[in-house]
Amino acid sequence: MRDRIEIYDVLLVVTLIGAAWRALFGKDAFSATVFFIVYGLLMAMAWVQLDAIDVALAEACVGAGLTGALLIGAVRQFERAPGARALRRTMGLRASIGALSLLALAGLTASLFEIENRRSPVPPLVERSLGDSGSAHPVTAMLLNFRAFDTWLEIGVLLIASLAAISIHRLYDPSPIEGRASTAPTRPRLQIQSQTQPWIMARTLLPLLILVGGAMLWFGSHAPGGAFQSGALIGAAGILLQIAGGRSALRLSSLRTRSLLSLGFSSFWLMAAGALLAGGRILEYPPASAGAAILALEAAATLSIALTLNVMYACSRPWGPEP
């Protein structure tokens, strides 16, 4: 728990800002995406420096990894779009926007100095009630017990986003577009045959990803880890299959897919209703079985997060699977 700024921090910050600058203002959309992934990974390093290992894992798995996969999957389509490169704004407007951003930057940094020595009453509270929260790790206890309602709504957001992606995919059915073969979008740039290297990579990485995902889920109870990170890892395994295998076997609107998608959300619902029936309040776990309840919720959430991320990846690529 260092509290000094070291040379490594300064180097990390400079490269982080450089990568972000290239990602935001780079000329070519594809290189901007690549630098965006570099920026995401550097951000994960920054989180390690801030002693927030859970967030570093989440940023690396979800922020850089899966957002990067989604962006790479979609960028091929936008490269030829006229706007993708040009910075089309008149000079006066750019100056005023620049002034506004500088104002925001200055105001925010000033507020940092203002609130530098204030402290929050929450950490001591967490320390005291960690005992009967069912998890030895404060962040997992915060996510799954103290603010369990937040996490439930969070998984609701994921569920609604994947339902939206599926309904957009089914309503604006790809078949009529692909029907017009002549104007179908050109073949993806990285032509991936399923028998070559990526398939070998997928085959070797698949067991490792699922193993590490499972371990991450188990670590959640006493060390940095948890449902979101392990869901992202297992989801990454599925996406790797989609990349290497081209067309995935994901049947979007089958009952199996829908029930697995809503597994996390409905398990939270059952836990909330169960707590009510047991006489407590919504999502109030009895201290004795809080650990088991948290693990059950996390396992269910991991499965539906993994499938949700696969569905999102499938729906944001030109070669989406058949509904």
Added chain:
Amino acid sequence: MTRDLALTSVLLVPFLGVIGTLLLPERLRRPFSFLVTTLVLAAVGALAVSLRDAFRYEISGWGAPLGIDLHVDGLAVAMLLLTGTVAGAVSAYADGHYRDGSSQKPAAGFWPLFFGLWGSLNALFLVSDLFTMYVCLELMTFSSVALITLAKDAQALRAALTYLMTALTGSLAYLLGVAILYGEMGTLDWTLMSPVPGDDPVAWMALSLMTAGLIMKGALYPLHFWLPGAHAIAPAPVSALLSALVVKAPFFILLRLWVQVWTDAPYASHVLGALGAGAIIWGSFQAIIQERVKLMVAYSTVAQLGYLFLAFPILETAARTADQAARQDAWEGVIYFALSHGVAKASMFLVTGLVVQATKTDDLRSLRGAAAHVPAAVLVWGLAGISLIGLPPSGGFIAKWQLLTSAIRFGLWPYAAVILFGGLLASGYVFRVLWYAFLAPDGSSAPKARVPAVMVLAALFLGTVIVLMGIRTADVFAVLKAGSPFPTVGAP
């Protein structure tokens, strides 16, 4: 005890609706959604009846700074009542709208998103944690965006994308404000941070960021560009939900912040008031010149939201006067306006949907002779118009009367003038539609399709609610008294 049961079922049952309509087979979906709708309406009614005073409910048993609390007071229950009424009517309407075979695919997508939206709104109105409000806002935005894209049209995709990008930027600004507040106050619960010192610059920056974000999401005048496109292109039941409820959620959070947390904001609230006045004039003018009925109603939403933002300067000066009765009147007037506008706007969009279903286009000229073909629809349009203009038998009249008297009582003459002028402008577009509707139907208009009865019933139900709100106002005001920020000592 029934109070807690009602409260928990208001939160849990809509989410059960999401899971059920997602997993149940086709034929079970309609009865199940009907059951869930009635259950939630019953729960909201029970909560409203059993509400004596504001109370708190700790979710998962931990206290406020650590866990998340529900703060149930008159304002929250009033908004729950509005959400319940509008969602109930919209669910009946949607049942008819999606019954014919052609739109089978969107029907499957509509119901889980509808209950997701309803659940997120219920949670947002009840919860007292600013970050949980952020997650509810996101859940609400994603459901609304997905509902807009059900219109199966490239225009709907464009409108949904503009709405999504604007709403996301707005919610990030709001999140940054919450982050600064947490950094400074050490808690995320607005009831714990209530008396914010007026001279603290960091708190002011947090408030301005949150307000900027919520104004973008609530489509106040200069940042409303995404609303007309999205609300006009969406299917009728969806635009009713969007205009009546979704734009009210950011206003609800602003009301909490400006009236109950930042108590003394003398000059800043007049900025909101000025933007509100601009919205009324500009929005009403735009609505009058529109050729498509749906766009007209969407611009009317932009205008009527202006009235809501007039509330901030009025309530600000109210907070400083000693006269308790005047303060409570202003408070009740503002909330009653939100309720009456919600019901009136929802019924207007449902009526527009009926007309579009009958005449297949929503162009104003195709309305010729609509009174002959769908008389009930035109009747409900008239009632909603009365409420928007503020004529006696409707809820809108009571609300505008309270706002007007408060504005005059506190000497805010410009706002009083704008309130009156807005009513005049509103009559402009309301009567324009009525004028076309009552014209003799010329032979050229296309043969009119038959409209399912349940859709007309839904519109009529909202019409009666408008009139009831004009007559039996005492009940709603009694609910509003619970936990109001301007308690009137001794009043029942």
Added chain:
Amino acid sequence: MIAELSSPFLLYGAVGCLLIGMGLYSLALHTHVYRRILAWNALGGGVFLFLGAIAKRNAYGGSSDPLPQALVITGIVVSVSATALALAIARRLQTEERGNGA
């Protein structure tokens, strides 16, 4: 200046603010939806870094404040689902418009 910036809280908080400024500038500058999605993600990253800096400042007993960390994890998952939804819509819009245009 370096002497004042003693704790990592101020350094990473300032970096967060810088990212917010850059993200805002890029978001307002670009008109194409893909660049705006990237800008929006950078803006979100800045806000989360700001929260992380506050977590580091509130450190208690050897570990940083778990509340902002939980907020940031939730925020990251919200931004990935927002990105996925925006990409799904934008990609369909592109196909529809090029479909009609061609």
Added chain:
Amino acid sequence: MSGMDAVSSSALILGGFFFLAGTVGLLRFRDVHSRLHALSKTDNLGLGLISAGLILRAGSFPAGAKILIIWLLALLASAVTCYVIAEWETNHERQDRNL
């Protein structure tokens, strides 16, 4: 004990040098193939040296094993990426030549 530290720091410095060589190669060479060649060779060796140095410094056996796994995964990833880029490049060039 200082012998171990000396060995690990020299390995780290050597690894750093190989990365430098790889970057210079990336900037200097003209076409994609030779760039890929330069990059994959030096970076893998550089990373191998750095991870060897770190393993020597790593406190416990599991930590060392993890660093080794990281190196193996990096090898797999760079091999596959270089192959895919090279394959796309040759297809691309063959298309240009055919046009």
